[in-house]
Amino acid sequence: MRPELIVASKEFRDYLASKRFLLLFGLLALLSIIGAVSGIAEYNSDLETYNSNLQQAAASVGGMRFFVDMPSILQIFSSYGSYIATFGMLLALSMGFDMISREKEEGTLKILLTHPVFRDQVINGKIIGAVAMMVIVLLSTFLAIVAIMLFFGIVPAGDDIVRLGAFFGAVVLFLTAYLAIAVMASTISKNSSMAMLIAIAIVLVGMVIPNISETVADTVLGPAPEMTVISAGNTTTVGGVTQSQFIAFDASNRTQGGPPMQINQEYTDYYNKRNQITGLLNILSPSQDFTAISEVINGRLSSVGSIGAGGERGMFQRISGQTVSVWQSLSSVWMNFLALIVMIVVGFGVSYARFVRVDVR
Amino acid sequence: MNAVDALSLDVGKGEVFGFLGPNGSGKTTTIGMLVGLIEPTAGRCFVNGVDVTRNPLAAKKITGYLPDGIGFYPGLTARQNLKYFSRFYGMSDAAAEARIKELLEYVGLGGVEKPTEGYSRGMRQRLGLAQALLNDPEVIFMDEPTNGLDPQGVITFRNIIKDLAGKGKTVFFSSHVLEEVHQVSTTIGVISKGKIIARGTTDEVRRKMQGDDLTTIVVRVNGAMPQLALPGIVSAEYHDGSAIVKAKADIRDQISEELFRQNVRVRELRVRERTLEEVFLETVYGGAAQ
Structure with a gap:
């Protein structure tokens, strides 16, 4: 067996034996199931309302156009998305923050590295093991929700399946980005406490980026003109x-x-620029990237909505009754996908570069 | 500041080499370079002709390492820990299981099935040794192997090192305790501030570190000690009824004849050699520990 796979399988088994991991995984799985059941109840209710409206429209003289869309099964995953953004993030951080620092603290790293294995094989194996475990965790929760949907007689159509696949990809990328951040913190820190602090600090910075981007935009552009x-x-x-x-x-x-x-043009120009600035800064936050991607994919939107001065999200670019293809939705958030990929590459890249040079004694 | 500076050292096959030096002298760094944990900024390390930096895997396959402050995966048993490491040598499951069983018996951990998190320092050291011997290495490096062990553990470890030497293994172990090195080594090297200051057998190192080739002779007589005027005497300290003579050679016969000629009865006449410990303490610690 290749050394990377030996390390990866050990890492994989370690997660299965870790109470911390099992607790967070269990919590995420439980919340996902609860979210799916409540999402299905809400979907059925919306579907009932939609059908009722259709019947009323057909019965009315001359007909009448309703701008209420048919509910999407993707809304069943909205709770799952929010749990991923919180508990999933916590799970990813917990999987990575002591990946390297724990081995340094316990003195196992200097033993491991004196056996016939290269350092890059060790870090690669650890990353492979962690990512594989994370994908399995996400896949199991995701498929559990799909199974519950099928149990309740809700079968995804072609477009829904593609959107679900894209959403799952976004979930994996999002949590892998946080895993990469945690592994990087673990590699550059002397101990796990410091690694955890660094990881939390990076997460907090990511959380306040939207506020910072608003402030930056306001500072750069000055007060907004009046709308006419x-x-x-x-x-x-x-x-x-x-x-x-x-x-x-x-x-x-x-x-x-x-x-x-x-x-008035002045007003629209101001907010276009403002949205460009905030959007550009917000892609630095993995959570914002995930939120944007989720909203666009699950909301069948053609672009990310702008954020108003009060922080409310609005102007999602879809008109009632309009059909937006998956490709349209995805192409509007390619920057967010790219940002997540860059974070993963940078996080694991820094970890790799640091680990192969770390002084072990 | 370099932890190790222009260090040049060779250890012959089958030697039990004791690497002696005070804390912080560069012992661990030297071993770290020899086992491929630390890349030297200059120079090269060879183990059985294999360049450790250029061909680390080949070097690791023929070496075993017991570090100071060894740690194991706490949730795994001794057998599971060793099984994990054995996979990197491409051993079959059956061969690995047989080797692990044999090694655990050898270090006295046969039948211990609890996770290593509950191990004492001594048990951890013994498991560390089993881990170092997993691949039946030709060369075994041990960094302060008896550090923190109780007297029984120290004796056990010394016996194991002697046993390994008896099997033709080359053992390179470090210590800051001279007695430890003296007990089991065939050759020793003394390192101080990153530089080797002496290398050879115990006697060779003592003589080299002593810095001169003079022989110290202790003379004790009945009554007053007369002044000695013999060729070969470099210096002498005279006391009431005794003298300490430093000479270019062992001139006890001449001293005896001279005292007999002067009708002085000799009570004691012996060569006093400074012990390795005295020389070591004086040279490495500047005599502070005396």
Whole structure:
């Protein structure tokens, strides 16, 4: 057997014997099942409402167009996504923060490295073992939810299956990014306590990045101009930036023969720039990347929504009744995917570079 | 600052080499380089002709290492720990199991099935030795192997080292305790501040570290000690009824004849050799421990 696989299988077995890992895995699995059951109940309720609306529309004279979409089975995974963003993140950190530092503390590293194995094989094996275990954990929880869905008679269609696959890929990338961060902290630290502190510090920085990006954008661009709505020759000034969330819906009126509306260019330019700045900074946060990807994939959106001055998310680019392909959704968040991949490469890359040179004595 | 500086050392096949030096003198760094844990910034290390830096795997296959402060995977038993390490040598399961059983019996841990987290220091050291012997190495490196062991453990370890030497293994072990090195080594090397200051058999090292070839002769007589005027005497200290003479050679016969000629009765006439410990303490610690 290749040395990497010997190390990987040992790492794999260690996780199965770790009470900490089993506890977090158990918790994640339990929450996933609870989330799936409640998600299914909500989906069935929404489906009932949708069918009821359809019947009413068919019965009404002359018909009437409803802008209520058919509920998506992807909403069943919304709770799962939020649990992944919290408990999953915790699981990934716990799997990596003492991967190397524990071996240094326990004195096993200097024993291991005197046997016929290269250092890069050791770190590669450890990473392979951890990632394999994480994928199995995620796959088991994911498939458990799918099994529950099938049990309740909910069968995903072709588009849903592709979106679920993309969502699963995002989940794996997201947690692998946090695993890479934790492994990096473990490799550069002298002990596990310091590794944990470094990992937590990186996570906290990631969590406050959205706030920082807002502040940076406001500082760079200055105060927002007033929004002016020009409708059929009439100009109306609307106070308050949060009005922006209605723009998409108002704009849809055009397709319904409503009065043509226009917003002053200065206002739209300001928020376009603001969104560019915040979006660019937010990709540094794995959690923000995952949130953006999840919202776009599961919400069948064509782009990530902008964030209003009050922090509320709005303007998700899909008009009621419009069909957005998986490719459209994914292409709108390619930067977020790329950011996660870069974080993984950097995290594991730093770990690798540091580990092969670490002074073991 | 270099932990080891221009160190040049060779140990012959089948030797039990004691590497002696105070704490922080560079013993662990030297062993670390020899077992492939530390890459030397300059120079090369060879084990049985294999360059440790350029061909580390080949070197590791013929060496065993027992580090100071050894640790094991706490949740695994001794057998499981050794089984994990045995996989890197491509041993078959059956061969590994047989070798592990044999080694655990050899170090007195046969039948101990509890996880290593409950092991005492002595048990850990013995398991460490079993781990170092897993691949039946030609050369065994041990870093302070008896450090922290009780007297019984120390004796057990000394016997094991002698037994390994009897099997033709080359043993390279370090210690800061001279008695330890003196007891089991065939040759010794003394390191201080990263440099080898003496190398050879115990007598060779003592003489080299002593710094001169003079013989010290203790003379004790009845009554007053007369002044001696013999060729070969370099210096002498005279006391009431005794003298300590430093000479270029052992001139006890001439001293005896001279005292007989002067009608002085000799009570004691002997050569006093400084012990290795005295020389070691004086040279390495500057005599502070005396």
